[in-house]
Amino acid sequence: MDQENKNNQVSQRKIFLTSSYLKYPLPAGLLKELAEELKEINRYPSGGGYDELRKELADYVGVEINNILPANGSDEVIEMVTRAYPGKVLIPVPTFSQYEISADRLSLPKLLVNCLQDKEYNIRFSPQQLKEASLVWVCNPNNPTGTGVSQKKIREILDQARGKVVIDECNYEYFGESVVNLIDQYKNLIIVRSFSKNFGLAGLRLGFAISNFENIKEISVYAQCFRVNRLAEKAGGKVLKYLDYYQEIWDKIKKVRDDFTQKINELGWFAYPSQANFVLVELRDKEEAKEVWRYLKHKWIYTLPGWKDEFSGLEHRFIRFTMGKEWEMKRVIEVLSDYRERCRRGDLNPHRHTPTTP
Secondary structure, X not given: OOHHHHHHHHHOOOEEOOOOOOOOOOOHHHHHHHHHHHHHOXXXXXXXOOHHHXXXXXXXXXXXXXXXXXXXXXXXXXXXXXXXXXXXXXXXEOEEOHHHHHHHHOOOOEEEEEOEEOOEEOOOOOXXXXXXXXXXXXXXXXXXXXXXXXXXXXXXXXXXXXXXXXEEOOOHHHHOOOOHHHOXXXXXXXXXXXXXXXXXXXXXXXXXXXXXXXXXXXXXXOOOOOOOOHHHHHHHHHHHHHHHHHHHHHHHHHHHHHHHHHHHHHOOOEEOOOOOOEEEEEOOOHHHHHHHHHHHHHOOEEOEEOOOOOEEOOOOOEEEEEOOOHHHHHHHHHHHHHHHHHHHHOOEEOOOOEEOOO
C-alpha cells in the first residue's frame, strides 16, 4: 500500500477523544483469565465484605484491608460519600461534574469556587469556607485541567477543614503522587481511586475508597451488598499482576500527551500542562471553540467541549482532548494545522464552521 492510500485511510477513521478511558488493549493474559471467569458468571459476587478484593487492593495501595471499600466505579464512591456526610459541599471549579451532581441529587447546599485564573489552576478556599463545609472535594490531578495539587496544599486544606476532605486520585497512575500516607494522620481524609482510566476496566465499573476504618464504616452504610459485579471483582485482583504491561502504556501516553501539548502551543492556542491522560486546550473565545470543535467533528475527530455536562464551572472556550494513540494525536495536530492554515487563507465559512472546499 502506498503512502497516499495509507494517509487516506487514516483521514477516514473515526477518533474518539471524549471519555478518558484507556485507548490501548488489555493484556492478552488478562483477557484469557477473565474469559475463564465467565464460566462462573451464574454465581453471585462475594458481596458484603469483598475480603479477597479488598486484600488485593490494600496490598497495591499499601494500607490495611479495613482501609478499603470497593464500589461500582468511583461514581458510586462519590455518591456514597455525599450521602454519608450531608451538608454544605465545597467544590473547586472547573472540575469533574459528579461532585456537584451528587450534591444536587440530595438537594444539598453547595459552593463552587473559581480556581482557574490567568491560565493557572490553584485551589483558593478561604478559612471560612473550609470551616462551614461538611464535604470538600479536590480532584488530583484535576479534571479537566490536568493540574496536580501538592501534598503541602492538601495538608493545608485538611488542617483547616472541619468536614471531610475527599481527594479524587482516579488519575494517580499518571500523576504518581498520592496522600494515602496521610489517612492515619488526618481523620477527615478520604481518597477515591478507579480502574477505568488507567487499567482499561471502564466497562466493568470498579472503584474504591481509601480512608481510616471509622470513615470506611460510615460510608459503607450506604453500600449495597452486591455493588461490585463478579467479573469486576475478579478483574480487580488479576489486573494488578500486569503492572509492567500497564506501566509501558502509561509512559507512552505521557509522552504523547507532552508532545501534543507542545504542538498545540506551537499552533498558537494554550494547552494546560497535564499530569493526567487528557489535555485541556483554551481557545480565544467560545465562538472559536465551537468552530474548532465542529471542524474536528467534520474530520471524524470527537472531543469534549466545555459546554458538555462532564464538567462543573468550565467556560465554553475550552476543549478537552483525551490522549489516544500516537497516530491519533498526530492526526489531530494535522487537522488543527489545516484549520489554522485555512483560517489564514480565508477559505472557511464562519457561519457553517465547515470547509468551503473539500
